[in-house]
Amino acid sequence: MQDLLKNLRIVINPKVFVKDPQSSDLGQRIVEQGIQLISETGFERFTFRKLGERIGSNESSIYRYFENKHKFLIYLNSWYWGWMEYRLVLMTNSIADPRKRLDKALEVLTQKVEADPTFAYIDEVALNNIVVNEHFKPFLTAEVDQENKEGYFEVYKRLVGRFGQMISACCPQYPYALSLASTVLSSSLHQYFLQAHFPSLTDCTDPGAHGTFFRQLVFSTVTAAAND
């Protein structure tokens, strides 16, 4: 199966970049090392100048790929959620039973991220680290609405939609499938953040607890709604 998927690419809205970084060696290095640099130092301290130094290239060359660092972050986030969507579809597609399917979906979406050899120059663990630590920074700007119009967040919206449908499939009369889906996705990140920085605000310390917490949360809610 690995081989079958060798020529896969996560497709990203071309409006997010000036020149497709997947199309050249330099572009790939920008993404690869950009992930490392942001993961190591945080997004605020990240600059194109520093990234240029790191990859032995020039600031101005990076601007030929990305308009600014905010769009670069949106690119990385789009990639991440695109990758999540691909994994979600891949892992749940063959499961017919709605409850088993939802269970698998929860596993894919909330479990700790591991490296995926399918995508060579992306370090998924470091990227997850970015998404956890920068959380919803791409959304939290005065320009959200404009950027939303431009379709920058389509991947994420599609993922929430898919996940919401899987919840609905378990209990069609439950009226908050989308809210539950978006809550689980954002809260899972948030819980990982708390585990790393505010352990006194979570109970998910040992591995497994994180997943169990969300599984119970979702299935309790859905089951209760079904029994009404």
Place this chain on the structure above:
Amino acid sequence: MQDLLKNLRIVINPKVFVKDPQSSDLGQRIVEQGIQLISETGFERFTFRKLGERIGSNESSIYRYFENKHKFLIYLNSWYWGWMEYRLVLMTNSIADPRKRLDKALEVLTQKVEADPTFAYIDEVALNNIVVNEHFKPFLTAEVDQENKEGYFEVYKRLVGRFGQMISACCPQYPYALSLASTVLSSSLHQYFLQAHFPSLTDCTDPGAHGTFFRQLVFSTVTAAAND
């Protein structure tokens, strides 16, 4: 009761400010108009210079109250969560029944914010607007851990603890009370954010749905755990 509480103040960790803004007229104007300005234009575009112009004062004077704009945001967040804690205690203190108490707590913590005349120069609605739109920006910096050590987030942590205890009181054997508490607090903000900017990612459009969603979520989870 209003009168009884006239001389109340939300206490904030003195390390967050250089000079207590509650101690002078200028300080109060800084907070009052700072809230308006951030609420109107977003935190990124907010500068002390602009705030100075707005209140007919000088940039340098504002620096005598707050070290930088990030600490100003932490101050506002601390005030907000301190206010939430005060409301939580006030509204639930007299309720003996754990389930009724939790229900009230959920109402206080997730319902739409309204102006509170107890605190004259704070516009709670605008402040809530900031907290929703800037979300966890105060946390999301490379310096979280240091700032956490300094105690900047004590109020929030205490609030999560209290709320977690109320959940535990309903079902002592439920092992994820803190995670559930922190999830509800952050997700409620997040759902309000989605309602404003990404309505396709929520089902909480009509008023009331938001509260019902979280009430069902919490009580389903807690009840299911109690029946195990």
Place this chain on the structure above:
DNA sequence: GCAAACATAATAGTATTACTATCGTTTTTC
């Protein structure tokens, strides 16, 4: 009533950031 202490205002200056613009060199491509 007046000096000391304090709060505030005004101005100038600095380092960094987030770019833009220009131009020269290298590499690719047909």
Place this chain on the structure above:
DNA sequence: GAAAAACGATAGTAATACTATTATGTTTGC
């Protein structure tokens, strides 16, 4: 082998987030 595209190097700009200094007004104690 010429044209086009990609890349690198340098310089420059406007805004930001401050710091430093000095001046002006205001309060307070005696």
